[in-house]
Amino acid sequence: MIRHVVLFKLKPGFDWDDPRVLEAERTAARVGDEVPELKEWRYGRNLSKRPIAYDFLVDGLLEDMDAVERYLVHPFHQDAITQWREISDWVMVDV
Secondary structure, eight states: OEEEEEEEEEOTTOOTTSHHHHHHHHHHHHHHHHOTTEEEEEEEEOOOOOTTOOSEEEEEEESSHHHHHHHHHOHHHHHHHHHHHHHEEEEEEEO
16 A cells, blocks of 8 residues: 655745635545545645644555556646645655
C-alpha cells in the first residue's frame, strides 16, 4: 500500500475567505469520491498557527505505484491540481 500525502501552503494574498480557496477545498473534499483508485481519502485545514505550518493536507491510500500513476492523471484530480496550483505551493510524499 502507498500513502500519498500532500501539504499545501497558500500563496501570499490568499486566505480562507477567498472564493478560489474555498472552491479548491470543496474540490479536494470530493477527490476521494471521484477517483476510484483511492482506498482512503482524508483532507483538512491545519489548525496550528506556527509559521512553519502548512495550511491544508490531503492524504490518500492507494494499492501500489501503478494506482498512484492512474490517480495522478485522473481528470478530476487534474482539475483539483489546476485549482490548487493557482492558490498554493505544495510538497508531497509517497510512502
